[in-house]
Amino acid sequence: xxxxxxxxxxxxxxxxxxxxxDVAGVELFHTQVLCAIYIAPETTKGGIIRPPSNxxxxxxxxxxxxxxxxxxxxxxxxxxxxxxxxxxxxxxxFYRVSDAYAxxxxxxxxxxxxxxxxKGRVDHPDRVW
Numbered sequence: 718x719x720x721x722x723x724x725x726x727x728x729x730x731x732x733x734x735x736x737x738x739d740v741a742g743v744e745l746f747h748t749q750v751l752c753a754i755y756i757a758p759e760t761t762k763g764g765i766i767r768p769p770s771n772x773x774x775x776x777x778x779x780x781x782x783x784x785x786x787x788x789x790x791x792x793x794x795x796x797x798x799x800x801x802x803x804x805x806x807x808x809x810x811f812y813r814v815s816d817a818y819a820x821x822x823x824x825x826x827x828x829x830x831x832x833x834x835x836k837g838r839v840d841h842p843d844r845v846w
Contacts, residue, residue, distance in 0.1 A: 722761055722762060722843050723757050723758045723760070723761055723762060723843055724758055724760045724761060724762045724764075725758060726758075729755060729783075729841075729842055730783060730807065730809070733753040733755070733783045733785070733825065734753075734783070734785070734807075736753070736823075736824075736825050737753050737785055737822060737823050737825040737827075738823050739823070740785055740786045740822060740823070743786055743822055745786055745787065745788035745789075745791070745829070746788050746789075747788050747789070747790050747791075748788055748790045748791050748792075748793070748831055748832040748833065749787075749788040749791065749829050749830070749831065749832075750784055750786075750787055750788065750791050750792075750810075750829070750830050750831070750832050750835065751784070751785050751786035751787070751822065751827055751828075751829055752782025752783060752784055752785065752810060752812075752817070752827060752828050752829075752830060753782055753783045753785050753822075753825050753826070753827050754775065754776060754779045754781075754782050754825075754826040754827060754828060755775070755779055755781040755782060755783065755809070755842040756772065756775040756776060756779060756826070757772070757775055757842075757843065757846075758772075759772050776826045777814075777819075778814055779814070779826075780811050780812060780813070780814060780845055780846070781809055781810070781811045781839065781842040781845050781846075782809070782810060782811075782812070782827070782828055782830075783807065783808070783809055783810075783842075784805060784806050784807065784808050784810060785806065785822075785827070786806075787805060787806065788832075791832045792804050792805065792832050798832075798833065800832075801838070804838060808838050809838065809839045809840070809841065809842050810835045810836075810837065810838050810839070811835075811836050811837055811838075811839060811845045812828070812830050812834055812835050812836055813834065813836065814828075816830055816831070816834040817829065817830040817834070818830070
């Protein structure tokens with residue numbers, strides 16, 4: 718599925734950032750990463766409408782999230798882990814769903830994940846599904 722498969726009225730990054738709002742009251746420890754789960758739009762660019770159950774399933778099986786908060790040691794380089802220098806807040810990352818803890822922050826579906834369980838970064842959330 719190409720990165721432009723879904724009809725986005727609003728940039729998905731901005732939509733999630735606006736929805737989650739202020740996360741200053743959320744404190745993560747150690748190497749934890751808070752990701753807002755990407756939920757694909759109901760309608761594709763081709764006009765196909767996904768059923769509500771399919772859209773809702775993204776909450777439980779979504780593999781892409783937007784980094785919205787980092788623990789103090791998240792993505793710290795050491796002799797074992799060498800992260801890209803620019804990896805951090807506002808990046809789209811993908812992960813194995815079973816490696817993450819599901820939660821809600823400011824009524825937004827999120828996952829808390831260890832930095833080492835982040836499998837990669839993508840330029841657009843529609844690239845991984």
